[in-house]
Amino acid sequence: MSANNDIRIAIATPSANAWSETFIAAHIKRLQGVRVVLVDGDLPNRVLDGPMLLHRHGPRRILDHVQARLMGGNTQDLLRKRIAALLRRERIDVLLAEYGICADALVDPCARAGVPLVAHFHGYDAHKTSKIVEMGHYRRLFAHAAAVVAVSRAMERQLLALGAPREKLFYNCYGVDVDLFTAGDPGKAPPHFVAVGRFVEKKAPDLTLTAFGILLARFPDARLTMVGQGPLWEACNARVQTSALRDRVSLPGVMSAAEIAELLRGARAFVQHSVRAASGDSEGTPLAVLEAMASGLPVIATRHAGIPDVVVHGEHGLLCPEFDVAGMAANMEQLASDAGLAGRMGKAAREHVERNYRVEDSVAALQVILQRAASDPRT
8 A cells, every 4th residue: 555545456246347336436436546346247257348367268268277276276266376376466455356256265365465355235235035045154254355335324233243353444435426416396297206216026016016005096187107128027027917016017127327316306206115124135225216216216115235324214204114005005195186295305305315325425435434444454
Protein backbone atom coordinates (compact mmCIF):
# COMPACT_ATOMS: atom_id res chain seq x y z
CA MET A 1 0.00 0.00 0.00
CA SER A 2 1.32 3.43 -0.92
CA ALA A 3 2.30 6.05 1.60
CA ASN A 4 -0.80 8.17 0.92
CA ASN A 5 -3.06 5.22 1.83
CA ASP A 6 -4.32 4.65 -1.70
CA ILE A 7 -5.21 1.00 -2.05
CA ARG A 8 -5.16 -1.31 -5.05
CA ILE A 9 -8.40 -3.29 -5.14
CA ALA A 10 -9.37 -6.47 -6.94
CA ILE A 11 -13.04 -7.38 -7.28
CA ALA A 12 -14.23 -10.93 -8.00
CA THR A 13 -17.73 -11.94 -9.09
CA PRO A 14 -19.15 -15.28 -10.24
CA SER A 15 -21.08 -13.55 -13.02
CA ALA A 16 -19.81 -13.81 -16.58
CA ASN A 17 -21.12 -10.28 -17.12
CA ALA A 18 -19.94 -8.12 -14.24
CA TRP A 19 -22.15 -5.21 -15.37
CA SER A 20 -25.39 -7.21 -15.23
CA GLU A 21 -25.97 -6.75 -11.49
CA THR A 22 -26.44 -3.10 -10.58
CA PHE A 23 -24.88 -3.29 -7.12
CA ILE A 24 -21.73 -5.03 -8.41
CA ALA A 25 -21.46 -2.61 -11.33
CA ALA A 26 -21.59 0.24 -8.80
CA HIS A 27 -18.66 -1.26 -6.89
CA ILE A 28 -16.58 -1.64 -10.07
CA LYS A 29 -17.40 1.85 -11.31
CA ARG A 30 -17.35 3.84 -8.09
CA LEU A 31 -14.78 2.29 -5.73
CA GLN A 32 -11.47 4.11 -5.85
CA GLY A 33 -8.44 2.00 -6.72
CA VAL A 34 -10.00 -0.91 -8.61
CA ARG A 35 -7.19 -2.47 -10.64
CA VAL A 36 -8.46 -5.97 -11.49
CA VAL A 37 -11.94 -7.45 -11.93
CA LEU A 38 -12.17 -11.25 -11.97
CA VAL A 39 -15.32 -12.78 -13.46
CA ASP A 40 -17.02 -15.98 -14.56
CA GLY A 41 -17.33 -18.69 -11.92
CA ASP A 42 -17.30 -19.12 -8.16
CA LEU A 43 -13.56 -19.45 -8.65
CA PRO A 44 -13.31 -16.76 -11.36
CA ASN A 45 -11.74 -17.88 -14.58
CA ARG A 46 -11.29 -14.64 -16.50
CA VAL A 47 -10.12 -11.05 -16.17
CA LEU A 48 -12.82 -8.58 -17.19
CA ASP A 49 -11.95 -7.32 -20.69
CA GLY A 50 -8.83 -9.45 -20.46
CA PRO A 51 -7.46 -12.98 -20.81
CA MET A 52 -8.76 -16.32 -19.62
CA LEU A 53 -6.89 -17.64 -16.61
CA LEU A 54 -7.78 -21.24 -17.39
CA HIS A 55 -8.68 -22.31 -20.91
CA ARG A 56 -11.80 -24.38 -21.49
CA HIS A 57 -11.41 -25.11 -25.18
CA GLY A 58 -8.77 -25.78 -27.82
CA PRO A 59 -5.08 -26.67 -27.57
CA ARG A 60 -4.48 -24.40 -24.57
CA ARG A 61 -6.96 -26.44 -22.55
CA ILE A 62 -4.78 -29.51 -23.12
CA LEU A 63 -1.67 -27.55 -22.13
CA ASP A 64 -3.38 -26.42 -18.91
CA HIS A 65 -4.25 -30.02 -18.03
CA VAL A 66 -0.66 -31.11 -18.67
CA GLN A 67 0.74 -28.28 -16.56
CA ALA A 68 -1.66 -29.08 -13.73
CA ARG A 69 -0.57 -32.72 -13.72
CA LEU A 70 3.11 -31.78 -13.75
CA MET A 71 2.45 -29.58 -10.71
CA GLY A 72 0.83 -32.52 -8.93
CA GLY A 73 -2.71 -31.14 -8.89
CA ASN A 74 -5.80 -30.55 -11.02
CA THR A 75 -6.87 -27.59 -13.14
CA GLN A 76 -8.67 -25.92 -10.23
CA ASP A 77 -5.40 -26.00 -8.27
CA LEU A 78 -3.70 -24.43 -11.27
CA LEU A 79 -6.37 -21.72 -11.46
CA ARG A 80 -5.92 -20.90 -7.79
CA LYS A 81 -2.16 -20.51 -8.32
CA ARG A 82 -2.71 -18.30 -11.36
CA ILE A 83 -5.13 -16.06 -9.46
CA ALA A 84 -2.61 -15.73 -6.63
CA ALA A 85 0.13 -14.88 -9.13
CA LEU A 86 -2.10 -12.24 -10.73
CA LEU A 87 -2.82 -10.66 -7.36
CA ARG A 88 0.89 -10.49 -6.59
CA ARG A 89 1.75 -9.17 -10.05
CA GLU A 90 -0.84 -6.40 -9.80
CA ARG A 91 0.28 -5.59 -6.23
CA ILE A 92 -3.28 -5.92 -4.95
CA ASP A 93 -3.85 -4.69 -1.39
CA VAL A 94 -7.32 -6.18 -0.83
CA LEU A 95 -9.77 -8.39 -2.71
CA LEU A 96 -13.54 -7.81 -2.58
CA ALA A 97 -15.38 -11.06 -3.34
CA GLU A 98 -19.00 -10.60 -4.39
CA TYR A 99 -21.10 -13.42 -2.86
CA GLY A 100 -19.97 -15.64 -0.04
CA ILE A 101 -19.55 -18.66 -2.31
CA CYS A 102 -17.04 -16.80 -4.47
CA ALA A 103 -15.27 -15.55 -1.35
CA ASP A 104 -14.96 -19.09 0.00
CA ALA A 105 -13.38 -20.24 -3.27
CA LEU A 106 -10.83 -17.42 -3.08
CA VAL A 107 -9.55 -18.12 0.44
CA ASP A 108 -6.57 -20.12 -0.86
CA PRO A 109 -5.47 -17.70 -3.65
CA CYS A 110 -5.66 -14.75 -1.25
CA ALA A 111 -3.68 -16.64 1.40
CA ARG A 112 -1.02 -17.58 -1.19
CA ALA A 113 -0.73 -13.96 -2.33
CA GLY A 114 -0.91 -12.47 1.15
CA VAL A 115 -3.94 -10.39 0.16
CA PRO A 116 -6.72 -9.63 2.69
CA LEU A 117 -10.12 -10.97 1.62
CA VAL A 118 -13.43 -9.13 2.11
CA ALA A 119 -16.53 -11.32 1.66
CA HIS A 120 -19.64 -9.45 0.48
CA PHE A 121 -22.85 -11.45 0.93
CA HIS A 122 -25.93 -10.53 -1.11
CA GLY A 123 -28.83 -12.94 -0.55
CA TYR A 124 -29.07 -16.61 -1.44
CA ASP A 125 -25.45 -17.17 -0.43
CA ALA A 126 -26.32 -16.37 3.20
CA HIS A 127 -29.65 -18.18 3.35
CA LYS A 128 -30.01 -21.09 0.91
CA THR A 129 -29.67 -24.20 3.04
CA SER A 130 -27.94 -26.40 0.43
CA LYS A 131 -25.31 -23.73 -0.26
CA ILE A 132 -24.62 -23.19 3.42
CA VAL A 133 -24.11 -26.93 3.91
CA GLU A 134 -21.96 -27.15 0.77
CA MET A 135 -19.76 -24.33 2.09
CA GLY A 136 -19.34 -26.03 5.48
CA HIS A 137 -21.29 -23.20 7.10
CA TYR A 138 -18.50 -20.88 5.87
CA ARG A 139 -16.27 -21.83 8.80
CA ARG A 140 -13.08 -21.61 6.71
CA LEU A 141 -14.14 -18.31 5.15
CA PHE A 142 -15.01 -16.69 8.47
CA ALA A 143 -11.64 -17.76 9.88
CA HIS A 144 -9.65 -16.28 7.00
CA ALA A 145 -11.67 -13.25 5.86
CA ALA A 146 -10.53 -9.82 6.99
CA ALA A 147 -14.14 -8.56 6.83
CA VAL A 148 -17.63 -9.83 6.05
CA VAL A 149 -20.35 -7.53 4.66
CA ALA A 150 -24.11 -8.00 5.07
CA VAL A 151 -26.74 -5.92 3.23
CA SER A 152 -29.60 -6.33 5.72
CA ARG A 153 -30.03 -6.67 9.45
CA ALA A 154 -31.65 -10.08 8.95
CA MET A 155 -28.60 -11.20 6.96
CA GLU A 156 -26.33 -9.81 9.66
CA ARG A 157 -28.15 -11.95 12.25
CA GLN A 158 -27.97 -14.98 9.95
CA LEU A 159 -24.22 -14.64 9.42
CA LEU A 160 -23.66 -14.26 13.15
CA ALA A 161 -25.69 -17.43 13.71
CA LEU A 162 -23.51 -19.23 11.16
CA GLY A 163 -20.41 -18.21 13.11
CA ALA A 164 -19.16 -14.97 11.54
CA PRO A 165 -17.05 -13.12 14.16
CA ARG A 166 -18.85 -10.00 15.37
CA GLU A 167 -15.69 -7.91 15.00
CA LYS A 168 -15.38 -8.83 11.32
CA LEU A 169 -19.02 -8.27 10.38
CA PHE A 170 -20.25 -5.01 8.83
CA TYR A 171 -23.76 -3.95 7.82
CA ASN A 172 -23.77 -1.88 4.62
CA CYS A 173 -27.01 -1.63 2.65
CA TYR A 174 -27.10 -0.95 -1.08
CA GLY A 175 -27.56 2.57 -2.37
CA VAL A 176 -29.45 4.12 -5.28
CA ASP A 177 -28.46 6.52 -8.03
CA VAL A 178 -30.95 9.27 -7.13
CA ASP A 179 -30.05 11.18 -10.30
CA LEU A 180 -31.29 8.29 -12.46
CA PHE A 181 -34.30 7.37 -10.33
CA THR A 182 -36.01 10.72 -9.96
CA ALA A 183 -39.35 11.31 -8.30
CA GLY A 184 -42.68 11.14 -10.04
CA ASP A 185 -46.00 12.05 -8.44
CA PRO A 186 -47.99 8.97 -7.44
CA GLY A 187 -50.72 11.24 -6.09
CA LYS A 188 -51.55 12.21 -9.67
CA ALA A 189 -50.91 8.79 -11.24
CA PRO A 190 -53.64 6.28 -12.12
CA PRO A 191 -53.92 3.09 -9.98
CA HIS A 192 -51.01 1.48 -11.83
CA PHE A 193 -48.87 -0.86 -9.73
CA VAL A 194 -45.34 -1.89 -10.76
CA ALA A 195 -43.19 -4.86 -9.73
CA VAL A 196 -39.55 -5.25 -10.81
CA GLY A 197 -37.50 -8.40 -10.23
CA ARG A 198 -36.62 -11.89 -11.34
CA PHE A 199 -39.47 -14.38 -11.58
CA VAL A 200 -38.17 -16.72 -8.88
CA GLU A 201 -39.68 -18.38 -5.83
CA LYS A 202 -38.38 -15.91 -3.24
CA LYS A 203 -39.99 -12.99 -5.09
CA ALA A 204 -43.29 -14.93 -5.35
CA PRO A 205 -44.66 -13.28 -8.52
CA ASP A 206 -47.60 -15.71 -8.42
CA LEU A 207 -48.65 -14.30 -5.04
CA THR A 208 -48.41 -10.75 -6.38
CA LEU A 209 -50.77 -11.81 -9.19
CA THR A 210 -53.16 -13.36 -6.67
CA ALA A 211 -53.23 -10.19 -4.58
CA PHE A 212 -53.79 -8.06 -7.66
CA GLY A 213 -56.62 -10.35 -8.76
CA ILE A 214 -58.36 -9.68 -5.44
CA LEU A 215 -57.87 -5.94 -5.95
CA LEU A 216 -59.43 -6.06 -9.43
CA ALA A 217 -62.76 -7.15 -7.98
CA ARG A 218 -62.93 -3.74 -6.25
CA PHE A 219 -60.91 -1.63 -8.70
CA PRO A 220 -61.46 -2.95 -12.25
CA ASP A 221 -59.47 -0.03 -13.69
CA ALA A 222 -56.28 -0.96 -11.80
CA ARG A 223 -53.25 -2.13 -13.78
CA LEU A 224 -50.14 -4.13 -12.91
CA THR A 225 -46.82 -4.23 -14.78
CA MET A 226 -44.33 -6.91 -13.72
CA VAL A 227 -40.86 -6.32 -15.16
CA GLY A 228 -38.28 -9.10 -15.32
CA GLN A 229 -37.65 -12.66 -16.42
CA GLY A 230 -36.90 -15.97 -14.75
CA PRO A 231 -38.02 -19.58 -14.38
CA LEU A 232 -41.54 -18.65 -13.18
CA TRP A 233 -42.24 -16.18 -15.99
CA GLU A 234 -43.83 -18.70 -18.37
CA ALA A 235 -46.25 -19.98 -15.74
CA CYS A 236 -47.18 -16.45 -14.69
CA ASN A 237 -47.66 -15.37 -18.28
CA ALA A 238 -49.88 -18.41 -19.02
CA ARG A 239 -51.97 -17.57 -15.97
CA VAL A 240 -52.39 -13.97 -17.10
CA GLN A 241 -53.26 -14.87 -20.69
CA THR A 242 -55.94 -17.38 -19.67
CA SER A 243 -57.72 -15.35 -16.98
CA ALA A 244 -59.45 -12.06 -16.27
CA LEU A 245 -55.99 -10.60 -15.62
CA ARG A 246 -55.20 -10.58 -19.33
CA ASP A 247 -56.29 -7.00 -20.06
CA ARG A 248 -54.97 -5.54 -16.80
CA VAL A 249 -51.52 -7.16 -16.34
CA SER A 250 -48.44 -6.63 -18.50
CA LEU A 251 -45.30 -8.79 -18.36
CA PRO A 252 -42.82 -6.99 -20.67
CA GLY A 253 -39.75 -9.00 -19.68
CA VAL A 254 -36.38 -7.38 -19.02
CA MET A 255 -36.09 -3.60 -19.31
CA SER A 256 -33.14 -1.23 -19.05
CA ALA A 257 -32.56 0.84 -15.92
CA ALA A 258 -33.63 3.98 -17.77
CA GLU A 259 -36.84 2.31 -18.97
CA ILE A 260 -37.61 1.09 -15.45
CA ALA A 261 -37.00 4.56 -14.02
CA GLU A 262 -39.46 6.04 -16.52
CA LEU A 263 -42.06 3.36 -15.74
CA LEU A 264 -41.78 3.96 -11.99
CA ARG A 265 -42.25 7.70 -12.38
CA GLY A 266 -45.73 7.12 -13.82
CA ALA A 267 -46.98 4.58 -11.26
CA ARG A 268 -49.13 4.78 -8.12
CA ALA A 269 -47.11 2.28 -6.06
CA PHE A 270 -44.46 -0.45 -6.16
CA VAL A 271 -45.36 -4.02 -5.16
CA GLN A 272 -43.19 -6.97 -4.15
CA HIS A 273 -44.28 -10.09 -2.28
CA SER A 274 -40.88 -11.46 -1.21
CA VAL A 275 -40.89 -14.69 0.83
CA ARG A 276 -38.48 -17.23 2.23
CA ALA A 277 -38.30 -19.98 -0.41
CA ALA A 278 -38.59 -23.67 0.44
CA SER A 279 -34.83 -23.94 -0.12
CA GLY A 280 -34.19 -21.26 2.49
CA ASP A 281 -33.30 -18.73 -0.22
CA SER A 282 -34.10 -15.17 0.84
CA GLU A 283 -33.49 -11.62 -0.29
CA GLY A 284 -30.78 -9.34 0.97
CA THR A 285 -32.26 -5.88 0.67
CA PRO A 286 -34.04 -5.73 -2.72
CA LEU A 287 -32.45 -2.93 -4.70
CA ALA A 288 -35.66 -2.52 -6.71
CA VAL A 289 -37.44 -1.45 -3.50
CA LEU A 290 -34.90 1.33 -2.97
CA GLU A 291 -35.11 2.36 -6.62
CA ALA A 292 -38.90 2.61 -6.34
CA MET A 293 -38.59 4.72 -3.18
CA ALA A 294 -36.10 6.99 -4.96
CA SER A 295 -38.72 7.33 -7.70
CA GLY A 296 -41.11 8.74 -5.15
CA LEU A 297 -43.28 5.61 -4.91
CA PRO A 298 -44.79 4.08 -1.79
CA VAL A 299 -43.84 0.43 -1.40
CA ILE A 300 -46.36 -2.36 -0.85
CA ALA A 301 -44.36 -5.39 0.23
CA THR A 302 -43.81 -8.10 2.83
CA ARG A 303 -41.88 -7.96 6.09
CA HIS A 304 -39.08 -9.99 4.56
CA ALA A 305 -35.30 -9.76 4.94
CA GLY A 306 -34.08 -6.16 4.49
CA ILE A 307 -37.39 -4.67 3.36
CA PRO A 308 -38.49 -3.48 6.84
CA ASP A 309 -34.98 -2.05 7.34
CA VAL A 310 -35.68 0.53 4.63
CA VAL A 311 -39.49 0.76 4.50
CA VAL A 312 -41.23 2.03 7.64
CA HIS A 313 -44.81 0.72 7.61
CA GLY A 314 -47.32 3.55 7.37
CA GLU A 315 -44.63 6.08 6.49
CA HIS A 316 -42.94 4.93 3.27
CA GLY A 317 -45.43 2.24 2.32
CA LEU A 318 -47.51 -0.63 3.64
CA LEU A 319 -46.12 -4.02 4.74
CA CYS A 320 -47.77 -7.36 5.45
CA PRO A 321 -46.55 -10.79 6.57
CA GLU A 322 -45.10 -13.21 4.02
CA PHE A 323 -47.74 -15.23 2.13
CA ASP A 324 -50.54 -12.89 3.29
CA VAL A 325 -52.07 -12.20 -0.13
CA ALA A 326 -55.28 -10.82 1.39
CA GLY A 327 -53.20 -8.37 3.42
CA MET A 328 -51.26 -7.29 0.35
CA ALA A 329 -54.50 -6.88 -1.61
CA ALA A 330 -55.91 -4.72 1.19
CA ASN A 331 -52.77 -2.56 1.14
CA MET A 332 -53.04 -2.19 -2.63
CA GLU A 333 -56.70 -1.24 -2.24
CA GLN A 334 -55.83 1.42 0.33
CA LEU A 335 -53.46 3.17 -2.06
CA ALA A 336 -55.67 2.59 -5.09
CA SER A 337 -58.48 4.42 -3.28
CA ASP A 338 -56.37 7.16 -1.70
CA ALA A 339 -54.12 8.93 -4.17
CA GLY A 340 -53.28 11.60 -1.62
CA LEU A 341 -51.90 9.01 0.80
CA ALA A 342 -49.83 7.49 -2.01
CA GLY A 343 -48.42 10.92 -2.79
CA ARG A 344 -47.49 11.63 0.83
CA MET A 345 -45.89 8.23 1.34
CA GLY A 346 -44.02 8.50 -1.94
CA LYS A 347 -42.62 11.90 -1.01
CA ALA A 348 -41.48 10.56 2.37
CA ALA A 349 -39.90 7.51 0.65
CA ARG A 350 -37.92 9.72 -1.72
CA GLU A 351 -36.66 11.91 1.13
CA HIS A 352 -35.73 8.81 3.15
CA VAL A 353 -33.60 7.44 0.29
CA GLU A 354 -31.97 10.81 -0.38
CA ARG A 355 -30.92 11.01 3.27
CA ASN A 356 -29.92 7.42 3.91
CA TYR A 357 -29.51 5.27 0.79
CA ARG A 358 -27.53 7.11 -1.85
CA VAL A 359 -25.19 4.89 -3.85
CA GLU A 360 -22.32 7.31 -3.19
CA ASP A 361 -22.68 6.82 0.56
CA SER A 362 -22.96 3.03 0.33
CA VAL A 363 -19.82 2.80 -1.81
CA ALA A 364 -17.96 5.21 0.45
CA ALA A 365 -18.75 3.01 3.46
CA LEU A 366 -17.51 -0.05 1.56
CA GLN A 367 -14.34 1.86 0.65
CA VAL A 368 -13.66 2.38 4.37
CA ILE A 369 -14.19 -1.34 5.08
CA LEU A 370 -11.72 -2.25 2.32
CA GLN A 371 -9.22 0.37 3.52
CA ARG A 372 -9.32 -1.04 7.05
CA ALA A 373 -8.95 -4.60 5.81
CA ALA A 374 -5.94 -3.63 3.70
CA SER A 375 -4.22 -1.86 6.58
CA ASP A 376 -5.08 -4.33 9.37
CA PRO A 377 -1.78 -5.82 10.58
CA ARG A 378 -3.59 -9.05 11.52
CA THR A 379 -4.35 -9.83 7.87
